[in-house]
Amino acid sequence: MSRSTRRSFLKQTAAAAIAAPMFVPNLLSQPPSRRVRHASFGAAGMGGADIRSLSSHPNLTMVAVADVDTARQADARKRFGDRVHFYQDWRQLLDKEAKNLDSVNVSTPDHMHAPIAMSAMQLGLHAYVQKPLAHDVYECRRLTEVARERKLISQMGIQVHSAVDYKLAVRLVQDGAVGRIREVHTWSNKKWGDPNPRPDRKDPAPDSLDWNGWIGVGPEQSFIGGGYYHPGNWRKRLDFGTGTFGDMGCHIYDPVFAALALTAPISVRSEGPPPGRHNWANDAIIHYVFPGTRYTAGDTVRVTWYDGDQRPPQEAQALIAPHKLPGQGSILQGTKGVMLIPHVARPVLLPEREFRDFRMPDVQAANHYHQFVNAILGEGRTSAGFDYSGPLTEAVLLGGVATHFPKTTLEWDSAKLVFRNTPDANRLIRRTYRKGWEVRGLSG
Numbered sequence: 001m002s003r004s005t006r007r008s009f010l011k012q013t014a015a016a017a018i019a020a021p022m023f024v025p026n027l028l029s030q031p032p033s034r035r036v037r038h039a040s041f042g043a044a045g046m047g048g049a050d051i052r053s054l055s056s057h058p059n060l061t062m063v064a065v066a067d068v069d070t071a072r073q074a075d076a077r078k079r080f081g082d083r084v085h086f087y088q089d090w091r092q093l094l095d096k097e098a099k100n101l102d103s104v105n106v107s108t109p110d111h112m113h114a115p116i117a118m119s120a121m122q123l124g125l126h127a128y129v130q131k132p133l134a135h136d137v138y139e140c141r142r143l144t145e146v147a148r149e150r151k152l153i154s155q156m157g158i159q160v161h162s163a164v165d166y167k168l169a170v171r172l173v174q175d176g177a178v179g180r181i182r183e184v185h186t187w188s189n190k191k192w193g194d195p196n197p198r199p200d201r202k203d204p205a206p207d208s209l210d211w212n213g214w215i216g217v218g219p220e221q222s223f224i225g226g227g228y229y230h231p232g233n234w235r236k237r238l239d240f241g242t243g244t245f246g247d248m249g250c251h252i253y254d255p256v257f258a259a260l261a262l263t264a265p266i267s268v269r270s271e272g273p274p275p276g277r278h279n280w281a282n283d284a285i286i287h288y289v290f291p292g293t294r295y296t297a298g299d300t301v302r303v304t305w306y307d308g309d310q311r312p313p314q315e316a317q318a319l320i321a322p323h324k325l326p327g328q329g330s331i332l333q334g335t336k337g338v339m340l341i342p343h344v345a346r347p348v349l350l351p352e353r354e355f356r357d358f359r360m361p362d363v364q365a366a367n368h369y370h371q372f373v374n375a376i377l378g379e380g381r382t383s384a385g386f387d388y389s390g391p392l393t394e395a396v397l398l399g400g401v402a403t404h405f406p407k408t409t410l411e412w413d414s415a416k417l418v419f420r421n422t423p424d425a426n427r428l429i430r431r432t433y434r435k436g437w438e439v440r441g442l443s444g
Contacts (some may be wrong), residue, residue, distance in 0.1 A: 005405070028170060037100055039064040041090050041116050042107030044072035045231060046130055050107045050157065052077055053369040056346060060373050063100055068091040071208035088210050092118050095367050098123045103376055106130060107157070111240045112216045114139035115439045121146050122441060131250035132242050133337040133393040134387065138417060138430035140397065144390030148411050155372040155382040156389035158254050162368035169347040171361050173259035173295055177349060178404050179336030180297040184256050185304050185312035186330040188248040188271040188343075190262055192235040193275075193282035193308065199224055208369050217433040241279030242400055244307040248328065249391070249396035252343050256330055257392045261293045264414030265395055266300065270402040272310065282308035286399040306401055308432070320350055394430050401428045 013246040021160070036059055040051045041212050043065050055062050066087040073086055090112075106113050114134040133156050136141045147154040160166050173181065203225035205211040207410045211223045214230065215268045218239045227233055235241035256262070270309040271285040286305040290297050306312060318329055319338045328343035337355065340348040349355040366383070375382045394414075402410055404425065411420040419425045432444050 010295060011322065017375065022395060033375065034059055036060045036373050037063050037102045039066070039093060039097060039101050040076075040095075040102045040107065041066050041104060042111075042130075042168060043067035043076045043086075044069075044074075045107070046071075046157070047105075047107035047326050048075055050105045050128070050130070050369070051079075052372065053159075054105060055079075057370050057373040059377060060390075062350075064093050064097045066090045069206070069209045069230070071206065079271060089213055091119070094119055100277060101125055102137075103128065103153070103372075105157075105337055105352060109214075109234045109240050110136045110242050110246060111218050111234075114143055114153050114442060115433070115437070118146065118439055118441045121150060121152055124150065124152070126153040126372075126376055128155045128157065128369070131389075131391055131393070132246045132396060133250075133323045134137050134397075135240075135242060135428065136431055137401070139395050139399050139442060140390045140394045141417060144386040146441060147386040153372065154386040154389075155368070155375075156248055156250070156384045156386070156393070157368075158384055158389065159368040161254050161258070161384045162366040162371060164363055164365040165344050165346050167257075167365065168339075168360065168363045169255040169339065170259040170339045171363050173332065173334075173347070173348060175361065176338050177337070177355075177358070178332065178334030181295060181301060181332050182297040182329060183302050183304075183333045184260075185306070185316045186252050186256060187306040187311055187325075187328060188244055188252060189308070189327040190244045190248055191282045191308045192193065192244040192247050192280060194233075194236040194279040195276065195281065196279070197276065198278040199228065199274040211245055215434070217437040217439070238275055238278055241280070242274075242397065243284075244282065245286065245305060245396060245399050247306070248343075249305065250393055252328055252330060253303075253305075253396055254384075254392065255341055256332065257395070258388075259332075260290075260295045260301065261399065262290045262303075262395070263293075264391060264413055265290050267409050267411050268398045268402040269409045270399070270404075271407065272403060273406055274406050280400070281403060283310045284308065284399070284403060286402055288395070288399070311313050320348070322352075323348060323350070335387055401425055404428060 038060050054060055062084050064085040067073050103126040106116045107130045108129050113129050116127045121127055202222035205223040235247050246277045265288045267289045269287045272283050273281040276280050284307045288303045289300050326342040330341040332339040337348040371382055374380050410422050410425055413420050417429055
């Protein structure tokens with residue numbers, strides 16, 4: 001991006017900040033045409049899926065799309081043609097198109113979720129942001145605060161949250177089907193870690209890729225080819241992704257977090273291997289202790305995460321016999337029974353003989369994407385707005401922090417965003433953005 005364009009963008013966002021007390025975001029009053037004017041950050045992969053799902057709403061008009069890799073814009077260009085403006089630099093899109101927009105979706109690698117979303121929200125734009133909401137805990141907290149302060153519509157991209165299976169699981173727990181919950185085990189067989197050191201080489205980036213723009217707020221480093229970073233393996237890299245837990249935890253923890261009405265954890269402890277210098281590890285075991293709620297059996301409740309080849313202990317697996325563990329899911333042990341929540345399938349109540357005649361409640365699915373657009377139009381509200389998904393993501397990301405300090409119980413003070421007993425861990429709550437990529441509301 002040119003210096004003049006960047007100055008223009010910063011000038012515009014600064015003006016929005018000065019005008020904030022009088023500023024009425026585009027979406028606080030329903031769009032006069034009943035059209036939601038939208039831009040996507042990310043054009044392929046999850047970005048492409050989000051574009052297709054959001055643009056299927058009859059009242060949404062796609063105005064602009066940005067992707068640092070122009071080769072990955074091909075499908076969106078074919079879909080929209082000249083009706084949509086395409087950019088390689090997300091800041092240039094906001095600089096030129098903000099006045100024509102009501103909302104955005106951010107479907108980029110994890111490390112750019114918060115910078116782009118915050119910049120858009122500072123301009124009064126409502127935000128649909130892919131999971132995890134941000135790369136770091138501090139970013140989650142700030143996005144949640146700004147969405148609340150500016151009364152913006154928000155939604156995190158945990159679309160299964162609105163599906164029948166997860167909504168049914170939440171309803172069953174809160175109706176007391178298995179009693180109050182004593183303990184939870186939750187897991188994923190994915191392996192977004194890498195035990196190997198980073199290759200010591202520098203490769204040329206593809207002509208279609210703005211590598212400097214891809215790095216964005218992250219630390220400057222050389223491009224490595226062979227798919228090491230782009231388009232998907234960034235999830236394994238500490239600077240850009242959040243590992244298996246960050247990738248899948250927001251999905252799989254979601255029905256547990258919602259069903260038990262959990263808040264910030266009291267403590268978190270890792271029993272698995274630590275990350276390497278540049279990469280996340282596989283085979284995590286992370287123990288959380290949360291304050292008890294009206295849906296738990298005690299003053300606290302223990303929730304344990306496993307990934308890679310790790311699984312819940314045999315005594316927990318025995319609770320769901322004759323069922324076998326699915327590749328991903330959760331086991332909730334209650335005072336009256338056990339619930340297995342596969343990811344993603346209908347929840348199972350056990351032991352089977354006790355629930356043979358149990359009648360499942362009627363639960364209706366919702367379109368997670370259309371829910372966001374409808375809320376912008378003043379019709380209902382989102383179910384995974386940042387007031388919910390911010391704390392959920394904070395909890396998940398704390399697990400990643402804990403992996404840096406194996407076999408250490410980290411005592412968490414949510415109000416102050418600090419660990420009480422392990423000051424060294426606090427450096428991982430908030431990162432410093434690369435010089436020239438500072439974002440108002442997140443930097444400084």
